[in-house]
Amino acid sequence: MMDQMPTILMLAPFIGAVGLSLLAWRRPAAAMPVVFGALAITVLAAVLTLREVLANGTITYLLSGWDRLPERAEGMAVGIEYKIDAFNALVLVLIPAIALINALYLRTRLAVECAGKEILYAILYLLLVVGLCGMVITNDAFNLYVLLEISSLTSYALIGIGRRRAAHATFNYIMTGTIGASFFLLGVGYLYIQVGTLNIGDIHEALMASSELRGLASIKVAAMMIMAGLWLKMGLFPLHGWLPNAYRYAPTATGSLMAPLVTKVMVVVMLRMMVSLFGLDYLFAELNWRPVIVGIACVAILAGSFFALAQRDIRGMLCFLIVAEVGYMVGGAWLGNEAGITGAAYHVLSDACMTFCLFLAVAAIILRTGEHRLSAFRGAFRKMPVAMAAFTVGALSMVGLPPTCGFFSKWYLLIGGVEAGQWHYVACLLISSLVNAVLFFRIFEIALMKVEVEESGSFDVDALPEDPEDRWVRVPVGTIVAMIVAATAVLMIGLLNRPIASFIATWIGQAVEVAP
Amino acid sequence: MELLTLTAQFEWILGKSNYWASTVLLLIGLHAMISKNNLIKKLIGMSIFQTGIILFYVSAGAKHGAQIPIVHYGHDSHESHDKAAHAAEHAADAGQQVAEAAAPAANHAADATHTLGETLYANPLPHVLMLTAIVVGVATLGLALAMVQKVYAAYGSIEEDEVLDAIADSTADSTADNTVDSTVDRTVKGTPEA
Numbered sequence: 001m002m003d004q005m006p007t008i009l010m011l012a013p014f015i016g017a018v019g020l021s022l023l024a025w026r027r028p029a030a031a032m033p034v035v036f037g038a039l040a041i042t043v044l045a046a047v048l049t050l051r052e053v054l055a056n057g058t059i060t061y062l063l064s065g066w067d068r069l070p071e072r073a074e075g076m077a078v079g080i081e082y083k084i085d086a087f088n089a090l091v092l093v094l095i096p097a098i099a100l101i102n103a104l105y106l107r108t109r110l111a112v113e114c115a116g117k118e119i120l121y122a123i124l125y126l127l128l129v130v131g132l133c134g135m136v137i138t139n140d141a142f143n144l145y146v147l148l149e150i151s152s153l154t155s156y157a158l159i160g161i162g163r164r165r166a167a168h169a170t171f172n173y174i175m176t177g178t179i180g181a182s183f184f185l186l187g188v189g190y191l192y193i194q195v196g197t198l199n200i201g202d203i204h205e206a207l208m209a210s211s212e213l214r215g216l217a218s219i220k221v222a223a224m225m226i227m228a229g230l231w232l233k234m235g236l237f238p239l240h241g242w243l244p245n246a247y248r249y250a251p252t253a254t255g256s257l258m259a260p261l262v263t264k265v266m267v268v269v270m271l272r273m274m275v276s277l278f279g280l281d282y283l284f285a286e287l288n289w290r291p292v293i294v295g296i297a298c299v300a301i302l303a304g305s306f307f308a309l310a311q312r313d314i315r316g317m318l319c320f321l322i323v324a325e326v327g328y329m330v331g332g333a334w335l336g337n338e339a340g341i342t343g344a345a346y347h348v349l350s351d352a353c354m355t356f357c358l359f360l361a362v363a364a365i366i367l368r369t370g371e372h373r374l375s376a377f378r379g380a381f382r383k384m385p386v387a388m389a390a391f392t393v394g395a396l397s398m399v400g401l402p403p404t405c406g407f408f409s410k411w412y413l414l415i416g417g418v419e420a421g422q423w424h425y426v427a428c429l430l431i432s433s434l435v436n437a438v439l440f441f442r443i444f445e446i447a448l449m450k451v452e453v454e455e456s457g458s459f460d461v462d463a464l465p466e467d468p469e470d471r472w473v474r475v476p477v478g479t480i481v482a483m484i485v486a487a488t489a490v491l492m493i494g495l496l497n498r499p500i501a502s503f504i505a506t507w508i509g510q511a512v513e514v515a516p
Numbered sequence: 517m518e519l520l521t522l523t524a525q526f527e528w529i530l531g532k533s534n535y536w537a538s539t540v541l542l543l544i545g546l547h548a549m550i551s552k553n554n555l556i557k558k559l560i561g562m563s564i565f566q567t568g569i570i571l572f573y574v575s576a577g578a579k580h581g582a583q584i585p586i587v588h589y590g591h592d593s594h595e596s597h598d599k600a601a602h603a604a605e606h607a608a609d610a611g612q613q614v615a616e617a618a619a620p621a622a623n624h625a626a627d628a629t630h631t632l633g634e635t636l637y638a639n640p641l642p643h644v645l646m647l648t649a650i651v652v653g654v655a656t657l658g659l660a661l662a663m664v665q666k667v668y669a670a671y672g673s674i675e676e677d678e679v680l681d682a683i684a685d686s687t688a689d690s691t692a693d694n695t696v697d698s699t700v701d702r703t704v705k706g707t708p709e710a
Contacts, residue, residue, distance in 0.1 A: 142645050149652045153659060160663050164686075167666035168679055174660045175549055178562055182569055185649065186542075189569070192642070193576050 005049045006061040006082045009092065010133060012041035017126040020119055031122035032107050038126055039103060042096035042133070050089040059084040060139075077199035083139035087345055087507035090500070091136050091268050094349060098260055098356050099129045101485050104478035105360060106253040113251040114161055121161060121251075128154040128257070132265045141188045141198045141277070144269065148184065148233070151265070152177045155258055159250040169245035176242040180232030187225030190218045200277045207282060214282055223278055223287065227270070234266035234326050237300030244319035252363040255315065260356035263322060264348045267329045271345055274333060275508060284336040290420075297331025298428040300324065305435040313372050314362050317439065318355070321398060324432055325351045331425050332413040338508055340416025343409055345504045350397065350405030350493050357394035357486040361387045364475050364483065377447040384475060388447060390483035395440035397490050400433045405494035412501070534575035541568030555664045555674045559657060566653040570646045577642030585637040 016038030024030035053059055059082075062068075066079025084092065106125070114121045131151025138144050156177065160170035192198055194216060195206045207214055235243035243263075247255045274283055284290060304324025311317040329351070332344035364387040369376040381388045397406035410429060417426040493500065529536065541564055548561025668674050671682040 142648075146648055146652065149656070153652075153655055156659055156663075160659070160666065164670045165683060167663050167670055168683065171555060171660065171663045171667060174656065174663065175558060175562065178656055179546070179549065179565070182565060186569055186572065189573055189576065189642075198641075 009045035013126040028118035039100040166249040183229030190222035256359035300327030343412030347409035354397040361391035393487040408497040538572040582638035
């Protein structure tokens, strides 16, 4: 039973989705229990897998027992292989856990935002989790593409189910997403033609073994294609056009699921491609792309931060902050030293939690006040203390203040930048932190002070409806629990920085030669 | 870099005609996706783009005079199976070994027109991969068409500039802070929405 945890992890949401579509088509009431049940099993399986990985090291799981070929045939993989190492295992816990907590919020919104489509939404929700987990767990390049498309297709539908403007935003996302996935597929094709296998570990070994292979232009083009495809998918700055509108006009529960997970999982895939497929040796010793890519990341960080500053729509602001955060992670990963990659991997975890926390809190605030603008925050500390507490924790983490996880991941990124001598990256990180501080303290000012906000005239906190039970009634208990858990996670990932950093260090491994 | 003779250049272009064809398809598709104004034309571009990739894979798996990769009864199935999974670059080498492995069992396959060493097996993997990619492409196209329908229902047009104008108008009309829509629970404010 323990051996089968990697498949149980993948199958639970999948069977949930298929079961819903077959058995509960006309029973919207079945949607949420199945979502909760399937995700709870997934989280459990992921936690057990993590424990196993911590005890016995990396797990390799051969799907349906297709064993590797015997040595005389070069030991190549035949079937699809799952590979769970320390970092994967952490991300695998994170994905279903966020989906499960978000389901607490979804429960209250499903009937309102997707009336008549509850079952369809629940199916897509579970399938998105399958796709995201699959991308992290699989060790087969083509399987990775298929799961990438599964998660993309479900996320298109989850966004498109939303409001009037969502349709056009989704259309743009489909266009960009398809180009991105196709580039990835093309890159995998180049690798397959040159190397003759799709197993990520085998490709890596073949590349390490033959310097002739490493010198081929087509491998270089493959690396370029795969990276470009993933950047399109994660919304690295010049390629971010689809992101803000898609997340802003999606149903709120989609936004709070996808914003923390989708771009971050793409960063995980990029890190795996860099570390496990091409190898840092190859990327940093033979291709000299570091200056260019770190440069792009710097532009992404600055552009994301300043666009966020210019936004007056709260969710739009958060979307541009994601663009900046993607810049942090891509830049950190391409610094090419251990601290940088540790920072990028750590930032994946912390950014997922803090984005989740902020999106949940903002969704609650928008629902309560009915406003999308920053003015929604007027008197918010008084009206909705829990939501604002969660928002504050998330905001402090975005700014990067010590007890929160944002500080520690940014710390590693800064160390990486200093060690690599990429001072412009360090400068951009610091400027972005300052811009975030301005951004969030402006909101705190609106929330705390009786000020005249923008053009909406004078405002009096006392004019607000003031009954103490109201705030609990209006923000459903499930949402409040979800926000508390998310805020706790932000703090816990910060406080547990030492074990997490050591997981990531094991993952990068001693075997990896780090480029100077 | 050494100078190529004229014939060698022709060889370089014609010998890789499948890659040229797929590259041209990719560029046509990309161009349509980026520059066309009509949403349906964009989708046509997307289909061409995906077809280019499918052509790339399928042609890479094709091999002149190759057999379908079905193992004859009585062969050392393990051996030939191994070899079928090999890459194109190992093809010649692998084919020779298949022939050797198959030699003892040649009397079982006496009616085979060629010896196995000459015919080789085509690598089935790229084709199988493309079956999956085609399914993904169909799903994407279907979803995108559904989105075009939603766009048309909302804005009465599938020309991108007209849709963008309509979006800009609808944003300008609604007075700033009250762009409350279906995501916001009407009951919260207690005021009926227009």
